[in-house]
Amino acid sequence: MDTPRPAARTRHLPRTPAFWLVALSLLVLTSAAGAPSPLYVVYQQRWGFSSLTLTAVFAVYAVALLAALLTVGGLSDFVGRKPMLVVGLVLDAAAMGVFWAADGVGWLVAARIVQGVAIGAALGVLSAYLIDLQPAHNPKLGALVNSAGSTVGLAAGALLAGVLVEYAPAPMHLVYAVLGAALLLLVPVALALPETVSRAPGALAALRPRVAVPPAARRAFLVAAPVVVATWAMGGLYLSLGPSLAVGVLGLESHLVGGIVVATLMAPGAVASVVVRDVAPRAVMRGGAGVLVAGTAVTLVALDLGLTPLFFVGTAVAGLGFGSAFLGAFKSLVALAAPHERAELFSAVFVVSYLAFSIPAVVAGVVVPSAGLRTTATAYGVVVILLALVAALPRAARPRALALSS
Numbered sequence: 001m002d003t004p005r006p007a008a009r010t011r012h013l014p015r016t017p018a019f020w021l022v023a024l025s026l027l028v029l030t031s032a033a034g035a036p037s038p039l040y041v042v043y044q045q046r047w048g049f050s051s052l053t054l055t056a057v058f059a060v061y062a063v064a065l066l067a068a069l070l071t072v073g074g075l076s077d078f079v080g081r082k083p084m085l086v087v088g089l090v091l092d093a094a095a096m097g098v099f100w101a102a103d104g105v106g107w108l109v110a111a112r113i114v115q116g117v118a119i120g121a122a123l124g125v126l127s128a129y130l131i132d133l134q135p136a137h138n139p140k141l142g143a144l145v146n147s148a149g150s151t152v153g154l155a156a157g158a159l160l161a162g163v164l165v166e167y168a169p170a171p172m173h174l175v176y177a178v179l180g181a182a183l184l185l186l187v188p189v190a191l192a193l194p195e196t197v198s199r200a201p202g203a204l205a206a207l208r209p210r211v212a213v214p215p216a217a218r219r220a221f222l223v224a225a226p227v228v229v230a231t232w233a234m235g236g237l238y239l240s241l242g243p244s245l246a247v248g249v250l251g252l253e254s255h256l257v258g259g260i261v262v263a264t265l266m267a268p269g270a271v272a273s274v275v276v277r278d279v280a281p282r283a284v285m286r287g288g289a290g291v292l293v294a295g296t297a298v299t300l301v302a303l304d305l306g307l308t309p310l311f312f313v314g315t316a317v318a319g320l321g322f323g324s325a326f327l328g329a330f331k332s333l334v335a336l337a338a339p340h341e342r343a344e345l346f347s348a349v350f351v352v353s354y355l356a357f358s359i360p361a362v363v364a365g366v367v368v369p370s371a372g373l374r375t376t377a378t379a380y381g382v383v384v385i386l387l388a389l390v391a392a393l394p395r396a397a398r399p400r401a402l403a404l405s406s
Helices: 015-034 037-047 051-072 081-101 105-133 141-167 174-191 215-248 255-275 281-305 308-334 339-371 373-392
Strands: none
Touching: 015 081, 015 105, 015 141, 015 174, 037 051, 037 105, 037 141, 037 215, 037 255, 051 105, 051 215, 051 339, 081 105, 081 174, 105 141, 105 339, 141 174, 141 215, 141 255, 141 308, 215 255, 215 281, 215 308, 215 339, 215 373, 255 308, 281 308, 281 373, 308 339, 308 373, 339 373
């Protein structure tokens, strides 16, 4: 793959500021993705739809995101990083406008589909861009920011929505206006970024739906898969039904609590990513999976006993495991793809992530009316624990033929 022409870079932002502006784009995009979660309970109460409908609205986002990942997820390897990032930002801003105008379930579904396409178009390029632009003296920074930025964004979006719904005027509109404006402001910023890959033939062929993992990364990808599934399945539970658990099981009525529930899982994940950033990936992956097991178990006990403080403690511990385990899995893959393969590899990672994010949540929505929120959450948590245990066991996380190094 040809390297970018030096003359092209001089017309754009220097690489280090550009790196942090890409990180900011990731933060805002994921904040927009997390913002609807505390509002689902509000929509459900006002429009009277079921838990199945709620999780279906949540899931169409993941389906649209997966469709985008499978088609345009690796396109930036051929057409350049900037165009795909701009497309993602503009589409997500449009999704904020649809959310703002929503007055029924159909609008919510439309908004989530547009948002899913936007995030699917942007995730692969953002991950690749962060690796492309990371400082030469800090080659682990891209993976760290990618992992921590996503969790910080989801937490920030949920908290912002919770605060505005509880305390601000126009509770079902203001958060979308704020985030939509932020996304549009990032468009000229994205246009000023340096391009890090040259255009290459094959863009049309790359649009064929597929999941491709470079041969050098396939063994590591299989090892990381249980961690990715366990962590994102847990995230799917909290982002879809977490606020409902707070209201229906723990009896917490404040809409802000819905945002706090999501943030209590996601924020410790970001902290954990920073704390363990210099630890070898396989150790972080195994250790994080073990912490996820412990936190999930505590959360299930708290739900069974109706102990709200213990629920938040368990959620925070699970969040520490979420962030560290996913970072370990992601870091184990970063060095195994050439620059022109990065967007495609990271898109494959996110395909697995969002399948785990959406399918279990929809199953939970189907089960809730007959089994109840508490029983459904307990069964869901047990599955997460079993998956995380697979990753935590030494033989599962460290096959002899594979050495995952930092």
